[in-house]
Amino acid sequence: MTAELVRGQNHPLTRTRLEIRISAGDPVIAGATLGDEDGRVAGPERVAHPAAPHLPGLEVPQQAAADHRLAVDLEALPEGVHRVTVLLALPNGVGGPSRFGTVAAPFVAVTGLDGTALVSFTITGLDAESAVTALELYRRRGAWKVRAVGQGYADGLAAMLRDQGLPQAAELAATVQEAVTRGMARTIAPPPRTPGDGTRVRTAAGLPPGESGPAPQPPPRPPAAPVPPEARPPQQQAQSGSPVDYRHPGRVRTAPPSPPPQASPPEPGRPPQPVAGDASGWTMDERLYNQVWGMFEDLARSVAAYRSAVDFADSRQEQELQRVLSDPRSRIGGAGDEARAAAGAKHTALVDRARAVLDRDLAQLIAESEVVEPALPSAFAGWASPVWHGYRVPMEIPMAMRLGDLHLPERPELRIPMLVRLPLERGLWIDSGRSRSGPDHALGSDGLRRAAVEAAVAHVARLLAVHPAGEFTVHVLDPAGSATASLAPLLESGVLREPPAAGAAGVTAVLSRLTRRVDLMQMAVRGGAPDALPPDLDTGEQLLLVNDFPHGFDDRAVTQLRYLADEGPSVGVHLMMVADREDAREYGPVLDPLWRSLLRITPVPDDHLADPWVGHAWTYEPALAPAGSRVLVQVLRQVAEARRAYGR
Template identity: 65%
Template sequence: MTAELVRGQNHPLSRSRVEIRVSAGTPVLALAQLGDDTGRLAGPGAVAHPGARALPGLEVPGAASGQHRIAVDLDAVAPAVHRVGLVLVLPPGGPGHFGAVPASYVSVADPEGAELAGYTLTGLESETAVVALELYRRQGAWKVRAVGQGYAAGLGALLTDAGLPAPAAAELAAAALGTAPAGDITLAVMPGGPAPTVPRGLRAPATAQTPTPAPAPAPQDVPAAPTPTPPPMPPQPQAGPDTAGGPPTISYAHPRRRTSTEPPEPAPRPAAPPRPGEQPRPVAGDASGWSMEERLYNQVWGMFEDLARSVAAYRGAVEFADSRMDRELDEALSDPRHRLGGSGNAARDAARGRREELVARAQEVLDRDLVQLTSESEVVEPALPAAYARWDNPVWQAHSVPAEAPLALRLGDLHLPERPDLRIPMLVRVPLERGLWIDNGRTGSEAAMAMDTDRLRRAAMDMAVAHAARMLAAHPADRFAVHVIDAAGAGAASLAPLVRAGVLAGAPAAGAAAVTETLERLTRRVDLVQMAVRAGAPEDLPPDVDTSDQLLIVHDFPHGFDDRAVTRLRYLADEGPAVGVHLLMVADRDEASAYGPLLDPLWRSLMRLSPVPDNHLADPWVHHAWIFEPDLPPQGSRVLNQALERVAAARGRAR
């Protein structure tokens, strides 16, 4: 039985040799692109097109046609290739866009000819190039996913979005379109060795001319009441709360700090290949990367994307089933033949039955994916390093201050209503490229409105202290200096662990004069480091300038701030991250409303977090509204204090 897919839905493949079939309402070019585990292309050589048809495992046609049969040998593709994408392009001189022709149908069949999965590319309008579907590798097994990602700007835009530089993408698109004669062709299997690709997260030596892989996307701020229906891709940054232009596009991927020829750590032992019809057994660290830490980071992002797309497919299938049932019910009611007797009831019952059948099939697919992701989460979560782990993870009990900075830090967990117990770690890359704002106002969410004001403010400050403690504990002892502005002293109880451990750069700033002095000192550091970097002489900094990274925690803003202090804070938020000064604010936006729109750029420049569950973050693939929950130490536990004590001891040894 053929699995009828909707956009975003996937289906397992039990064969390594398959045939992709294309049936289009007009002649189209069929191209193939080979990507890493994020879908990024290593270079122009990762695209098979009419001017360069052969790639390991397949060969693409040299002609446009309304029918294609594409044989693919997945065992022959390079080990670094995780995705094989089928691209359909309208040739020059043909219809202007896909919306002007009947919907194309693509399917994957086994070598005997039986279709395994099919997908109708509906909803296309002005697009002239589209990624129809992709075969992708997940935990050693292959799946097919319906993509349907179209580009009105054509093949060049598609290739640019896949990671090629714009000039190379334009040149490749011209070559693909300019060498395509008319006719028909069937693709054949092409044996061969691995293609020269660079796995995601792997940085070649500085002297090698290899393309740099694109970074992973990050969660984006979304409005308070977003629509969960998945829009067409590619992803774009969402607008933050009551903003016009949205936050800047920020990457939280691996900073690729390794530049030597040092070999990567050994990969984890792969699990035994699954039996036919059996889901692959998950393995912690099965993604690409130099180290286990980086592989786990990339694996978490893979789980995040898989869950986003699986739920998008389910929601899309339910929406389609509902709309089809409504249409069939309208037709039944408008047919005079159904107004007498029981035929009308029968037609309505049949429409509802078809709807229930579609929803049940979609639920079955979603349940299968959720079971697999849950199994993977149960393997990955215990293997996470301290920087990525929950505070209740036993790894914190044996934690020691590291000698090298981590790739990322965990801020909390993300989940969707379809499976609340399946939590995906929310990892943010460090050094922070964007400040954090912990919203202690009661207007942010229903959970905040139901909470007592004092308890909410205490929870927000506890959350800020937990983030600061994790940042200190996950970095080398002398890497971070933490400053605190608590003008009214209202956060003293939450700040006690930091003060008691002696890990702050100074006493928390209380009162207007201390606020001004702290801001002036950090502003001076930003100015001096910027000038030194521009002059290419960082060694000429004055001896009193602390070259370690700085974290400024601001509590109860704007209490204690005058206009000049507000201007300095905005300057630190904008200019500080580039030179190692990072901002963590705990504030209620409503309380700063007296400044009017003056502070709107400040709020937009920060990533908003909530101390209570809230759905203000979206994934960059299908823009689901994810429920964010902060990660805090268990009540009554000493894990945070122990981590800070280790930081203080490590600093003492380093002096």
């Protein structure tokens, strides 16, 4: 039976290999310190955090997330360690909550490797604190216990580390926050959680009972304090809990969403047949969106369980071999060989069982993908989908669109659509520089830059295609005119209201016009006077596509670009940059906030994106039209014709 602790209560630990599982309503930083008998931490080398996640006997996550798993092996801790303190902190400067009093109460559970929950603790009563000591594992008279602490620190992570006797607390806290900021810049934002959203039966992968298993479910947490409608921005007033209102203006919802379609009962001994749209939602598109995110989460957690099981098998084999080698009598003769063979056999058996469970879950996800992919609407579908052959300009803005596909090395052929919410909450950066893992060496520098522009054109085409006629305008900056050939589909179809701006003068004119639009829209929103906007101001969604940054940009233009990246999305001005960060290195750290504010994607496959649950490195592939296909040009021509028909 799980012991539910309250603040200050302790409980004996009957196991030495543990997992500490954390569930929070918003992304938090998770770390741990190794202290002596008095709880003092000798130095930064005794702190596990996102920038240094591995210590002997201790492993913590490498980024902020709403859910965490920390691995602890009490027998493998360094000599002299008597206390393991688990820390939580809110990330700085990423637009999230700044104090724990505004988020759901964090839930912490200590479990065995088989998933059996030993103790749990819900950290309540927090207010202005931005960091909290969740719990501690401590040793008394040779036995280990766990204590629920829940002590908060209004002065943040530095104050918490300083309280444990760490003299370099401020420097280490800054290092942790910087590492988390870099990690969150590459994390795919999860869909907003609302009651009933994304309801779906999860499958869990891992070892059979006795080795690993599903995580215990935390008790229901109280919801965050509601924000009164009059205090919300206009785009948030129509739909509580979501920053995006994707409803039709004339649609009034007075009834709960209809239940998702149900599959027929499975045959005995066989898994249920997948059904497209089996998640909850108001519309079929919303159900499919939630289902895709459910598949994404299932794959992330299944692979995490498999990798954890393999790590456990490796650690167990290493410890058994160390015990064999530490005994001089077993180093020679047949006893040593037999012990080594036995350890190897156990390792193989554990890995094989974990792989069998993973393969079972992967097979189910592949079957689901084969059903879901053909059912996706054009906004969610790949360019090769037949749905584009029947394309018609939509009358409503969809809730999301597809940017590409994601996959993991355990099963590369299982592709998860990468869907991002609309309107875009972050700008996009198509990196034309050298990727870390992609096959861009065959393209060369010029070829990679051309591929980056072509990827940008494909993303622009989809943005135009999923918006109603005339409700999305694209501005292009191509100061050197180097992307004319790649921009041909946009130019020839007539979807651009004006040709790409060239030279420094063109850059200045477009940036000044968009900056003025953002200023006027913000003043109208804050002043509650939308009728005061100039009649010639286009209030529709705007996209600025920038190629070859920073060519043609002076310091003023760079400042305006940073302003548009920060303030533009809230009033419908979005940024898409095709750039190599090395080209802008002369600006130094001045542009670091700009790069972090944008979602980095690549024109070639690259494993640079992370999921929001366990932080896997996912290989991203852009959504491009098939080679030789005219689908992109045909869609853009329909968009241009619809715009002319509506006189826009």
